[in-house]
Amino acid sequence: MYIAVCIFNAWWLLRVSSDLTSIQPILGQVEREDRRLQEIQRRHNQGDSKPDGNGSKAPTTNRRERNSEAILSVVEAMYNECAVDAEALGFMAKMLVQTTLPHRAQPGKQYTRTDGDVTLSITDLGGAGLPYGSYPRLILVWMTTEALRTGERKLELGRSLSSFMGQLGLQCTGGHWGTIPRFRGQMERLFGAAISTRWKQDKNGQTNTGGSNLLLAEEFDLWWTPQKLPQAPLAQSSVTLSQKFFEQLVEAPVPLDLRAIKALKRSPLSLDLYAWATRRVSYLKRPLRISWKSFQLSFGAGYAETPQGRSRFRGNAIEALRRVKAVYPQIKIEIQQDGVLLYPSLTHVPKATIA
Numbered sequence: 001m002y003i004a005v006c007i008f009n010a011w012w013l014l015r016v017s018s019d020l021t022s023i024q025p026i027l028g029q030v031e032r033e034d035r036r037l038q039e040i041q042r043r044h045n046q047g048d049s050k051p052d053g054n055g056s057k058a059p060t061t062n063r064r065e066r067n068s069e070a071i072l073s074v075v076e077a078m079y080n081e082c083a084v085d086a087e088a089l090g091f092m093a094k095m096l097v098q099t100t101l102p103h104r105a106q107p108g109k110q111y112t113r114t115d116g117d118v119t120l121s122i123t124d125l126g127g128a129g130l131p132y133g134s135y136p137r138l139i140l141v142w143m144t145t146e147a148l149r150t151g152e153r154k155l156e157l158g159r160s161l162s163s164f165m166g167q168l169g170l171q172c173t174g175g176h177w178g179t180i181p182r183f184r185g186q187m188e189r190l191f192g193a194a195i196s197t198r199w200k201q202d203k204n205g206q207t208n209t210g211g212s213n214l215l216l217a218e219e220f221d222l223w224w225t226p227q228k229l230p231q232a233p234l235a236q237s238s239v240t241l242s243q244k245f246f247e248q249l250v251e252a253p254v255p256l257d258l259r260a261i262k263a264l265k266r267s268p269l270s271l272d273l274y275a276w277a278t279r280r281v282s283y284l285k286r287p288l289r290i291s292w293k294s295f296q297l298s299f300g301a302g303y304a305e306t307p308q309g310r311s312r313f314r315g316n317a318i319e320a321l322r323r324v325k326a327v328y329p330q331i332k333i334e335i336q337q338d339g340v341l342l343y344p345s346l347t348h349v350p351k352a353t354i355a
Helices: 002-016 023-045 061-080 094-098 134-150 159-167 179-191 243-250 258-264 268-280 292-299 307-327
Strands: 089-092 110-115 118-124 154-156 193-203 206-215 217-221 238-241 254-257 288-291 333-336 339-342
Touching (some): 061 258, 061 307, 089 258, 094 243, 094 268, 110 292, 134 179, 134 238, 179 193, 179 217, 206 243, 238 243, 254 268, 258 268, 268 307, 288 292, 292 339, 307 333
Antiparallel strands (some): 089 254, 118 193, 154 238, 288 339, 333 339
């Protein structure tokens, strides 16, 4: 299997482009596309340089420069070695790719988002607050990967979690603003949340309304030391997934490259778009056009429904797609004035490598 995987990936890399004899052609393609995306973003932001109601501004060049080195190292590593060989294969449950969490802190105990006839609600059952940001997304990747590896609903938060977070380059720091308290807090929020989906459709003169409720964790028991993630001595730290959630995790999981997750980990929107893109092209048969309005309904959690809010989302989405294309050059996606055009493409982790 190892030899077959390596042969397939060698063939696959050659087929993607016959002139990819070094990393420079890939980076050249990314840079050319980046200039085009920046021009589109500049047009969207013309005359709209004021911050929105939250006081936030469009992404800056300095922010892009801070991420370029990390993305470059990831692209080089992925070009030289596939995810399976690099032991960087992770997974995300299909339903979690469709369920985007808030990007930033939300007030109240329920977060609701409607896309067409489907309404998604995330409810805080435990009183810790609603999960948001990158950390819950990283935890969900670990949970899916670990559930597939062990085949068990009860997941131990010991060396496996520490190794996973270390693989993603998470720096363990204590103190009020350190990564440890924030990571622990987001874990408590996630384990105390439930996801509800409601849908409505009209068919043959009748109206059909349905829905489902999903409890993430049946129970959890967390032990921490101030400056460390759970280690082997704290093997009693665990989370037991609900049966329904466990079944959702292991049913048709979406394979991801953890090196891409590492490069995108600071941007919740980039993480969402990366997982969405590689899943969507896995069954895409023809080009798919998505308007900015629909794109914002799916991924624009927390952006105001105002001209400033829509412009800000477009700018952030273009920046996030630029990052995704940098770590996932096989994706064929075109940024247009009125939306996004996605073409049939190779998945980021080729199916043959995980067969």
